[in-house]
Amino acid sequence: MPARSRELPWFAGAILVTLVLTAVFAPYLAPQSPTEGDITQKLIPPVWMERGEGRHPLGTDRFGRDVLSRVIYGSRISLVVSLLAIGLSGTFGTALGLISGYRGGFTDSLLMRFADIGLSLPTILIAVVLVAVSEPSFRNVILVISLLLWPRFARQIRGETLGIKEQDFVALAVVAGRSSTWIICRHIFPNVVPTLLVISTLQVGYVILLEGTLSFLGVGVPPPNPAWGLMIADGRGFLATAWWITLFPGLAMLLTVLAVNLMGDWLRDHLDPKLRQLGSRAEAEPAIEPVPEARPRGAAAGADGG
Amino acid sequence: MAAAPLLVVEDLKTHFFTRRGVTKAVDGVSFTLHAGETLALVGESGCGKSVTCLSLVRLVPEPAGRIVGGRILFEGEDLLTKSPGEMRRVRGKKIAMVLQDPMTSLNPALTIGTQVSEVVRLHQGLRGSALRERVLGALGRLRISAADTRLGQYPHQFSGGMRQRVSSAIGLSCEPRLLIADEPTTSLDVTIQAQYLDLLKEVQAAAGVAIILVTHDFGIVAAIADRVAVMYAGRIVETGTTLEVFSNPSHPYTRALLRCLPDVGLGRQQLVEIGGQPPDLARLPAGCPFAPRCPERQSICEEQSPPTVSVGSGHLAECWAAKAAGTRA
Amino acid sequence: MIEAVGLKKYFPVSTGFAIGPSASVKALDGVSMKVGAGETLGIVGESGSGKTTLAKIILLLERPTAGSLRFDGKEVTAFTRDDLARYRRSVQAVFQDPYSSLNPRMRVEHIVSEPLPRDGGLSRAEKSDRVREVLQLVGLRRDSAGLYPHEFSGGQRQRIAIARALVTYPKFIVLDEPVSALDVSIRAQILNLLKGLQEKLGLAYVIISHDLAAARYLATRLAVMYAGKLVETGECDAVYAEPLHPYTEALLSAALPLHPSARRQRIVLRGEVPNPVKPPAGCRFHPRCPKAMERCETEEPAAREIKPGRVTACHLY
């Protein structure tokens, strides 16, 4: 096990905690309103620059709205969109993945064909088409993202299910006379939870970027909501003169995505069910790593595997 | 004995430094091995057999594991003072290892031929047809039939028994003086196990290689070992010739182990269980580590470590109760 | 109680890219056996000989390709819902690997109570009592019920697995290599436990093992499998005393006795266990059989009763 994955990534953790706190306490933190600006105060640069003003630490945009306040409120949108989209697609994808993996056969082929189609959809095109036919709205953003996201869950969970299904306790549950529903809920699902957690975290970055992209394209969160992507789009006409409109939401997005991905990697290394099994076994009986298995595997086990 | 022993291990100690404390996996192991001899190392899992083997070739998993004491004299030289480079030359050339799972000790992505020739080339610097000949010879000796056509095959195309023979062929290809076999037959079927053990005996007789055989199967010990060392909690608690140890087991643990095994020969009525579990090597009790499970425990056992008692010629037992047996005899 | 007639199980194998008649692994190829109440049938044989497949068919985890399985005289394929529920209560199993047998995320209480029917008329408190009772029966503390599997050692886990198999008071338990994955010192405990439970509860066992000593310790009758077929069956002691089939003989001689003075000439078989996709023609054992005759290469020997109670499939008799 590489030593690097042992430590909790403090940097990433700190950023995420800050992000969540910011989102929750946005009304108290933001110095100004995120949506209403004073047109006379437009395009003020950050405070440390010439012409900067203390009232607008990170400057203002072309409508005179305070950039800092918008970035702060933007964290709310990113968080809410991520949570809802991941919750929705995660539930749907996991359910299908479990059924597909456990049932196998035709059900499996069919569901996985759908997942493949979902995965091969050209993200941006579909997003633009779907959102364009209806009004940009929160609900649509979340639906579109979920549509693009569920196959990722379904595929991974199915793979995991295939492995767990082969464990003896599943066969023994059948011998005990339990139904498939019971087995999926009581035996398989609890064992995919760690994986689920990891995929979910790793998808947060993707969702935030996707939401940003949609908003940037004007088919995402409707203005004047302070979505980071929307702000970047807003500022792109002023890159040369008022770069701060773009830079700060961009930085916020970058840091957030980086942090959740680091966190996801760490979680993956730590919650990997196989590693966990070893870990919990080690409590009773100290870990034996490169030393060949301590408990004798009978001839049977060897041949069954091969 | 006239000839100098091939291997002398003195008070070897290998500890693992973990968050839970210091696991004393090997804690004062001593034994001697002569050329051409077979020593069986037996005991429950976790008693330190594999770590002993890994220590002999200085492959203790770093950084948690460290050899913290003792000497390993191989052909008169202390392996513990050798540089890593020198050690690499000893391993594979003079000391070979065979592990329990032949599937994991062979690389699934390389052909058998490549894997055998790699080792031979590395240690003997052979090339071309000489190399090929040597490889075929090595495989042939381990009765891999039609070896030349099989050189191009991958491990998964071989059966378990054949894979074990291939990894033994790799180990023996450089004509080592010592073969360390860690549970070589545990993953094999009974009839294949019989084949493999016979072959091992044959190769040993031809090449005079000494074997350290780790196993938990007393049947195998009885069948092929010259001497036995019974390990418990990181120490050798009894050692002697196979016949001696089986006929006159002098340590209560050895006696218990022998009584708890079902024997094909006898349709036993009742097996005698060993109660309890092996001790946690990070929290060893004072005195004799077997005391909590020992039916012959005396009060001194829990206070002081038992002495090593000679109960017969070359037959040692580490037990307070064995003393009486020694004086009686 | 359980009777199998001519069971066959072929697993299709993919033959790579080739299109054509697909090959199959003949895991079981015509196996018949019977287990009466309170009896123990030992099934021995090398890995890949089809022991686990047979166990899975008995446990209704796999459907046989051909042949029939009867429980108390009734065909399992003709089972009604009630029959199936009754079968599930009467027939339980213990598998080899005590790690993979227990769901790491379930408490012992729930693992052990799993086979209890949900509408079996037991209240929650009664179920919990029953679980504690069987835990005690297998030598675990009653309060183990609240713990998770990883808090137990391998031997204790196997006890939990046995407790689960006992909780419905079954009549019949399939033991697939119940001690192979356990340490030597633990094997005795589990074997004694199984034997004691059988005497106390009048259970019938099928014990599958490649360890002849363990099989002998429990079994009253023995069946020897080779390449998907039963080559010999008979009373355990009689088979050990005088094996009829050359494979049984070799198998018994390969089992190592526990004392160096009992070292004896072993019959060392040539060759490998046959490829189950293409078993040898004639007698499947002939390429390795020290006593093979010409006729063995072409003609498949039928199982016949050679002596009272002794059935074997070999041309020698």
Ligand SMILES: Nc1ncnc2c1ncn2[C@@H]1O[C@H](COP(=O)(O)OP(=O)(O)OP(=O)(O)O)[C@@H](O)[C@H]1O
């Ligand atoms: N699901 C499967 N698909 C394909 N082949 C299978 C399957 N299950 C078993 N087999 C094959 O059937 C044969 C018999 O298998 P089985 O597991 O019953 O052997 P066994 O006697 O129990 O061996 P072991 O001692 O290794 O458990 C083997 O050749 C095996 O590879």
Ligand SMILES: Nc1ncnc2c1ncn2[C@@H]1O[C@H](COP(=O)(O)OP(=O)(O)O)[C@@H](O)[C@H]1O
């Ligand atoms: N990498 C490791 N880290 C910590 N402890 C270890 C490690 N390897 C082995 N041990 C401990 O050393 C002891 C002996 O292990 P081992 O030699 O593998 O036993 P055996 O081969 O007799 O089954 C055990 O208590 C084991 O837990």
Ligand code: SF4
């Ligand atoms: S020293 Fe004492 S406790 Fe230890 S084995 Fe001997 S009699 Fe038993």
Ligand code: SF4
């Ligand atoms: S039928 Fe022939 S080959 Fe088969 S076991 Fe009997 S003697 Fe051997």
Ligand SMILES: [Mg+2]
């Ligand atoms: Mg070991």
Ligand SMILES: [Mg+2]
């Ligand atoms: Mg099996």
